[in-house]
Amino acid sequence: MEALDLGGLKSNWRAFKELVESKHQDYLTKYYFVFREDDCGDEAYAFTSHTDLDEWLSKKFWEWERYDTRNIEESMNDIFVWKLISESDFKRLSSLYKGARKTGIEIDGERYYRKLIPVSVEPTVVVSTNFY
Numbered sequence: 001m002e003a004l005d006l007g008g009l010k011s012n013w014r015a016f017k018e019l020v021e022s023k024h025q026d027y028l029t030k031y032y033f034v035f036r037e038d039d040c041g042d043e044a045y046a047f048t049s050h051t052d053l054d055e056w057l058s059k060k061f062w063e064w065e066r067y068d069t070r071n072i073e074e075s076m077n078d079i080f081v082w083k084l085i086s087e088s089d090f091k092r093l094s095s096l097y098k099g100a101r102k103t104g105i106e107i108d109g110e111r112y113y114r115k116l117i118p119v120s121v122e123p124t125v126v127v128s129t130n131f132y
Contacts, residue, residue: 001052004044009035012044017105019046020084024108031084033114038078053081057119066121076119087111 004015016033023029032047047053057076061067066075084105090097090113100115 001056002046004046008042009037009044012042016044016046017103020105020112021107033082033084035080035082036078037080061121072121072123074121076121079119081117081119082114083117085113085115087113 002019004012004019012035013033016031020031029048030050032050032053034045034047034053036043045056047056057079060079061076066072069075084103085097085100086107087110090100097113097115100113103112103114105112
């Protein structure tokens with residue numbers, strides 16, 4: 001994870017674009033841009049691992065006290081996550097990436113698309129006997 005935090009959405013997207021374009025194309029690395037709009041200041045982050053992103057979101061759920069709400073499923077709706085998709089993946093899996101938009105990002109001659117992906121908060125049910 002890399003914090004970008006350069007102001008608003010556009011300036012942070014430009015910083016993300018520069019970060020990603022400075023890398024070489026790697027089919028194992030997936031790029032995610034995370035943006036949170038806040039009255040106290042916007043936050044933006046770049047991730048290169050879905051696992052790291054999920055762990056970070058889970059941690060932030062508790063840090064930001066998102067559990068204290070009437071509708072837990074919508075408690076993270078102000079967090080926006082965009083996944084970068086290579087043009088070859090976009091064409092090969094077009095039904096999966098329906099609605100993705102072309103970006104100005106290009107790595108090693110390949111254009112990239114962005115897809116907004118939802119942050120899902122799913123309550124867990126634990127059943128036990130309470131007998132130890």
